[in-house]
Amino acid sequence: MNVALAILWKDLATEWRGRDRVVAMAVFSFLVVVVLHFALPARDAEEARRLAPGLLWVAYIFAAILGLNRAFALELENEALAGLALAPADRGWIFLGKAAASFVILGAVQAVTAVVFALAFDVDLAAIAPSLAIVVALGSLGICAVGTLLGAVSVRTRYREVMLPLLMLPLLVPVLLAAVDATAGLLETGTLRWRSVQLLLVTDAVFWIVSFTSFEYVLDE
Amino acid sequence: MSQGASVPAPALAAYGLAKRFGPVVALAGVDFTVAAGRVLAVLGPNGAGKSTLLRILAGLTRPSAGHVSLGTESGRPGDRRHERGRVGYVGHATFLYPSLSARENLVFAARLYGVADPRARAATLLAEQGLTAIAERAAGSFSRGQAQRLAIARGLVHDPPVVLLDEPFTGLDPTSADRLGAGLRALADSGRAVVLVTHDLAQAAVLGDRALLLVRGRIAFDSGPTRADAGTLAAAWREAAAA
Numbered sequence: 001m002n003v004a005l006a007i008l009w010k011d012l013a014t015e016w017r018g019r020d021r022v023v024a025m026a027v028f029s030f031l032v033v034v035v036l037h038f039a040l041p042a043r044d045a046e047e048a049r050r051l052a053p054g055l056l057w058v059a060y061i062f063a064a065i066l067g068l069n070r071a072f073a074l075e076l077e078n079e080a081l082a083g084l085a086l087a088p089a090d091r092g093w094i095f096l097g098k099a100a101a102s103f104v105i106l107g108a109v110q111a112v113t114a115v116v117f118a119l120a121f122d123v124d125l126a127a128i129a130p131s132l133a134i135v136v137a138l139g140s141l142g143i144c145a146v147g148t149l150l151g152a153v154s155v156r157t158r159y160r161e162v163m164l165p166l167l168m169l170p171l172l173v174p175v176l177l178a179a180v181d182a183t184a185g186l187l188e189t190g191t192l193r194w195r196s197v198q199l200l201l202v203t204d205a206v207f208w209i210v211s212f213t214s215f216e217y218v219l220d221e
Numbered sequence: 222m223s224q225g226a227s228v229p230a231p232a233l234a235a236y237g238l239a240k241r242f243g244p245v246v247a248l249a250g251v252d253f254t255v256a257a258g259r260v261l262a263v264l265g266p267n268g269a270g271k272s273t274l275l276r277i278l279a280g281l282t283r284p285s286a287g288h289v290s291l292g293t294e295s296g297r298p299g300d301r302r303h304e305r306g307r308v309g310y311v312g313h314a315t316f317l318y319p320s321l322s323a324r325e326n327l328v329f330a331a332r333l334y335g336v337a338d339p340r341a342r343a344a345t346l347l348a349e350q351g352l353t354a355i356a357e358r359a360a361g362s363f364s365r366g367q368a369q370r371l372a373i374a375r376g377l378v379h380d381p382p383v384v385l386l387d388e389p390f391t392g393l394d395p396t397s398a399d400r401l402g403a404g405l406r407a408l409a410d411s412g413r414a415v416v417l418v419t420h421d422l423a424q425a426a427v428l429g430d431r432a433l434l435l436v437r438g439r440i441a442f443d444s445g446p447t448r449a450d451a452g453t454l455a456a457a458w459r460e461a462a463a464a
Contacts, residue, residue, distance in 0.1 A: 003333055007333075013325070014318060014321065077319065078314045079312065080316050082314070086281065086308075087333040087334060088306030088335070221276065221282040
């Protein structure tokens with residue numbers, strides 16, 4: 001557990017000093033929202049509610065891919081990833097620390113994106129903020145688990161920027177479907193769709209357990 | 222020797238280590254042992270397999286065949302986590318985070334290794350390496366020599382019984398190199414087994430209690446338990462290169 005906490009602290013400290021990841025993710029998701037705003041024809045409130053869940057998660061997943069790609073690229077400098085792999089602990093804790101740091105950073109970007117999105121699409125997200133935060137957190141847990149595991153795999157490949165989304169997006173289909181459906185339910189009725197939340201919980205649990213246990217082998221050369 | 226006297230187990234032993242990267246054979250069956258308090262110098266031309274050997278010994282790379290033993294007193298041979306904790310590895314790269322200070326890098330490494338008091342250990346190592354005055358500076362601003370000293374401190378943060386160093390003299394000025402050489406000797410004198418990969422025949426002759434010459438993944442020369450002088454090593458190198 002100490003290893004995970006040490007890595008969480010290290011990732012957040014380096015991000016706080018450089019802010020390269022969070023700024024890139026925030027600017028990118030802002031641009032995605034702006035492009036979607038201008039790309040879609042004029043809407044009424046009903047149509048905006050219908051489209052909003054999918055569009056919001058498009059912005060979130062693009063920002064996540066950008067951030068998760070950077071999470072391990074930073075470990076390539078001075079071969080720091082090998083330095084982590086040498087630690088005499090279960091390497092699952094390394095996964096946990098990296099994934100937790102990505103979750104925190106992605107959460108900050110998602111909060112800002114939600115505000116921009118609500119303004120751009122004239123959707124009242126404030127009324128459902130607590131429930132939406134739960135859905136977004138559950139979706140992000142799945143994204144960060146898969147992204148961290150596959151980020152560690154793809155970082156040593158030649159086409160790592162392309163490889164991560166290619167590997168990650170197919171696996172995230174159930175997470176994204178459930179997250180979009182749960183968000184749609186919130187916007188339509190203001191209540192959580194438990195079937196979608198249950199799917200998120202199950203997929204998150206599977207992804208975190210598989211990633212934790214397989215990280216020992218992922219970091220081997 | 223009295224009858225029944227036991228031979229101490231080596232601190233580090235390699236048995237039949239082989240490593241292939243696709244069709245490329247990096248190591249083709251390497252065996253050796255290193256006792257506590259001894260320095261093994263591993264020499265060889267570029268591409269001989271020296272760095273691959275060290276990465277296998279450190280637990281970073283799995284061998285295609287053979288295995289490594291790092292002491293037996295724990296009764297847990299083959300426990301990779303336990304074995305990683307017995308090794309201090311200083312590689313070509315420094316493993317440092319440029320935006321963290323020297324002290325933060327060491328405290329972070331100490332926490333990875335579960336050191337009881339990370340801040341106290343970091344302070345001790347900074348003092349030993351003469352880096353206390355610049356401990357709060359970002360590691361990214363360090364010169365090559367300062368970064369190398371910090372990398373060595375990082376490798377020793379958990380006080381390992383086996384120390385592996387890959388070309389540690391690269392980029393050091395003569396004063397720093399002398400200081401590092403004395404430091405390596407002191408490590409061995411304090412009971413650690415040291416494996417030193419180097420191109421420098423003179424350094425190998427001065428520091429190594431035993432020397433291995435690795436050529437194309439095989440041991441081409443082994444000085445055995447005796448120290449080899451630079452002339453002997455140079456002759457072995459020339460002979461291996463000509464073969």
